[in-house]
Amino acid sequence: MIKVLVVEDDEVTAMNLKMSLEKQGYEVVSIADNAVTARNKIKIYNPDIALIDIGLQKTMDGIELAQFIREKNPLPFIYLTAHSDNEMLSKAKKTEPYGYIVKPFDPVNLHTTIQMALYRFKEEKKRNSNINELMSDREELEKLVYAKKLSDKPIVEFGNGYRHDTGLGETFYENQKIKLTKKENAFIRLLVAQLGSVVDFEQAINYVWDTKGATDNSVRTLVWRLRNKLPTDVIKNASGVGYYLEE
């Protein structure tokens, strides 16, 4: 049986609604006379649909209640109204109600509107879950692309048997990866980027070191360590200038 929550502060209207609904086979789980109560009742009874008097006076009006429902507890809702000024209308339409009934209500109209609202809600839910599926699909793809570090950046060859993958930022000698530290890697990247020309000290310091900077000797030490890790002698020195890679 379809569970209906009635939110209406006029007792007479509320009872009329209740009777009319019950006669048509609906179950009125509760009647709330204000928005706060309504929120609680929704949590407790988990109704299938709510009929909301748009002109509730206390604490929060019907429109705010509808916004709460949209955000926190999706549920189809139908507005009940006695009259309607333009301001209220423009607010009400922003909540995209599932139906709208002008008092005094007609029982048949009530039934029809509820049925339509239930149907639309069901369909929208379906559509939303489809959309969510698509979204998570898309995210997975994005991650896959990211994981593979998809890049059309080139692989540069140098020395004799060296390969540097610009995308990965890694260096290989005869297809063997060379394990380097962060700064060593950075320096190699710089040398590769400048393949064919000399990297001077200042350039190296600016590129490899951030903020603090370093001395020329730091660069020399770095080169020394790097040379120890590279099987062959590919890092050449241009005396008085800097370093370069053998092509």
Added chain:
Amino acid sequence: MIKVLVVEDDEVTAMNLKMSLEKQGYEVVSIADNAVTARNKIKIYNPDIALIDIGLQKTMDGIELAQFIREKNPLPFIYLTAHSDNEMLSKAKKTEPYGYIVKPFDPVNLHTTIQMALYRFKEEKKRNSNINELMSDREELEKLVYAKKLSDKPIVEFGNGYRHDTGLGETFYENQKIKLTKKENAFIRLLVAQLGSVVDFEQAINYVWDTKGATDNSVRTLVWRLRNKLPTDVIKNASGVGYYLEE
């Protein structure tokens, strides 16, 4: 001015509607007394909204007209009805009308219903274009993935005795499945996808964690837990860079 098409075969009702609408500032571009005419009028006048008598007698009834509108010429439409049996109701709700008015209509109700319908239609249109954007986004990613042939190699071997099933997302050591948590699995997937190169911290965070992100320490802890579950030492560290799998 908002252009309204009235589809109504009872002349008296039609004229009443027209007058009421015009008094409220709408422009009634045409009145059709049957569905076929209505279809043509829609093409000619391109109305903003249609009011459809649900009980049209000739050729095609209002419901079928609504279906035509949904499929061929999107437009918000509101049903008008004098009475409603259950069969008609169940058909009508499947077309998800933008509004529903019981005759005899109340002018204020008419206005309100039209405003709500127009608003909802506009919002739905926006949402749909967002969805379409997402879909085409996704398609492009898919193309990229296929172009780079990323989704190949269902089973990857590494370490010495490790096997990772890309499809299942499961990892085995000597044919023994290793039970891992969600994040552990995600990290392994990333390592496998990057087999042969280093996964840096930033990449790990982006891939394994969603939105919220994580700190480097989270990654380290994750690696630590993972290493506890793997019988041998296959996850290597590249100091200052990240982690990689032993091939």
Added chain:
DNA sequence: ACCCAAAAGGGGCATAATCGCGATATTTAC
């Protein structure tokens, strides 16, 4: 909605790796 167990996050500290710098040897440029 509630509870409980598993999973995840993050702090702290010990250990390990990296880095910077100075001292000294070696090479290079002229």
Added chain:
DNA sequence: GTAAATATCGCGATTATGCCCCTTTTGGGT
């Protein structure tokens, strides 16, 4: 030949990592 530039090393400082523990968050089951 000599001064400047560079290579080489070792040691202490700095930084990164491993490891463990405790707290918070998740997620499944009733």
